[in-house]
Amino acid sequence: MADLPPNLSLRTENMPESQRCVLLVEDDRSVRRYLEVTLQRAGYKVITAEDGLEGLKCALTTTVDVVLTDAVMPQMTGRELAQFLRNNPKLAKLPIVLLTGQENDHASKADKNLIDAFLYKPVKAEELKKCLAKVVAD
Numbered sequence: 001m002a003d004l005p006p007n008l009s010l011r012t013e014n015m016p017e018s019q020r021c022v023l024l025v026e027d028d029r030s031v032r033r034y035l036e037v038t039l040q041r042a043g044y045k046v047i048t049a050e051d052g053l054e055g056l057k058c059a060l061t062t063t064v065d066v067v068l069t070d071a072v073m074p075q076m077t078g079r080e081l082a083q084f085l086r087n088n089p090k091l092a093k094l095p096i097v098l099l100t101g102q103e104n105d106h107a108s109k110a111d112k113n114l115i116d117a118f119l120y121k122p123v124k125a126e127e128l129k130k131c132l133a134k135v136v137a138d
Helices: 029-041 052-061 078-087 105-110 125-137
Strands: 021-025 045-049 066-070 096-100 117-120
Touching: 021 029, 021 052, 029 045, 029 066, 029 125, 045 052, 052 066, 052 078, 066 078, 066 125, 078 096, 096 125, 117 125
Parallel strands: 021 045, 021 066, 066 096, 096 117
Antiparallel strands: none
């Protein structure tokens, strides 16, 4: 393999040490891929899970800075995942953003202790980036 010129390096070498890690939990493969690429382009490291149970396993075994989860999924819903995270002393302060296809002010008020922010599908890239920047800064 040829050496890279000194002014070029692999992308991973240029990543900041403080790069934030997002746990993305979404059962729809195309939505998950769209969000993953959007987050990577915004500079986040992304760990993906296909459902709430897999997301729970990832949260328990890896270090993440924020959880972005779909509300309705098989195995374990986003709210159930949030409830588990809030009840775990090591993960209780982890910011959680819930993605939902239904705008429901009553549900968002009821979940205020579980969820740090709500995003409604379809999510725009700029809206997602602003939301994550706000919850990881708080």
